[in-house]
Amino acid sequence: NAGVTQTPKFQVLKTGQSMTLQCAQDMNHEYMSWYRQDPGMGLRLIHYSVGAGITDQGEVPNGYNVSRSTTEDFPLRLLSAAPSQTSVYFCASRTGANVLTFGAGSRLTVL
Amino acid sequence: RKEVEQDPGPFNVPEGATVAFNCTYSNSASQSFFWYRQDCRKEPKLLMSVYSSGNEDGRFTAQLNRASQYISLLIRDSKLSDSATYLCAVNFGNEKLTFGTGTRLTIIP
Numbered sequence: 001n002a003g004v005t006q007t008p009k010f011q012v013l014k015t016g017q018s019m020t021l022q023c024a025q026d027m028n029h030e031y032m033s034w035y036r037q038d039p040g041m042g043l044r045l046i047h048y049s050v051g052a053g054i055t056d057q058g059e060v061p062n063g064y065n066v067s068r069s070t071t072e073d074f075p076l077r078l079l080s081a082a083p084s085q086t087s088v089y090f091c092a093s094r095t096g097a098n099v100l101t102f103g104a105g106s107r108l109t110v111l
Numbered sequence: 112r113k114e115v116e117q118d119p120g121p122f123n124v125p126e127g128a129t130v131a132f133n134c135t136y137s138n139s140a141s142q143s144f145f146w147y148r149q150d151c152r153k154e155p156k157l158l159m160s161v162y163s164s165g166n167e168d169g170r171f172t173a174q175l176n177r178a179s180q181y182i183s184l185l186i187r188d189s190k191l192s193d194s195a196t197y198l199c200a201v202n203f204g205n206e207k208l209t210f211g212t213g214t215r216l217t218i219i220p
């Protein structure tokens with residue numbers, strides 16, 4: 001059981017570059033979400049999706065785009081990376097019980 | 112004021128001791144509550160849900176106090192392997208799960 005798979009695990013970008021963090025789940029969960037985790041700030045919700053074709057903003061959506069074309073995949077796009085986006089990013093999915101299953105995380109550094 | 116607040120610690124506790132953390136939340140309409148455990152440089156994993164009547168899972172006991180708007184986690188007979196960061200999470204009746212910043216626990220031999 002793969003659960004939630006995130007790629008890449010590590011990435012270094014230069015300011016202004018774009019990239020996509022990939023997230024895939026094989027549990028047939030309708031709900032998927034992206035969080036970022038920073039020291040002293042905890043986990044903050046970036047974007048979430050309640051099903052294919054439906055996305056919505058979380059607490060800190062600026063600078064990030066998402067799409068949900070399939071139930072399995074929920075990529076997170078950084079259009080023009082900034083140093084403030086240096087963080088650890090977690091993708092998570094859940095059933096209706098509100099219990100999140102997280103991916104292993106993607107560590108992003110923006111220089 | 113943050114929606115979900117935790118004492119960041121660190122809590123340094125001798126092995127075998129009992130330790131308790133609280134987590135306060137600001138919205139009285141909150142519907143569901145959880146404790147997650149996060150090991151260093153790993154993803155958070157569900158430790159236990161918190162039910163209105165309180166619940167226990169082995170050495171771990173979770174309680175909810177709606178009147179004072181906090182949840183608690185009690186760990187009895189602490190083990191070295193309990194060293195981690197403990198995150199509380201609250202659902203405010205929408206599609207979002209809001210996390211506290213976490214409480215770091217270190218169990219000392």
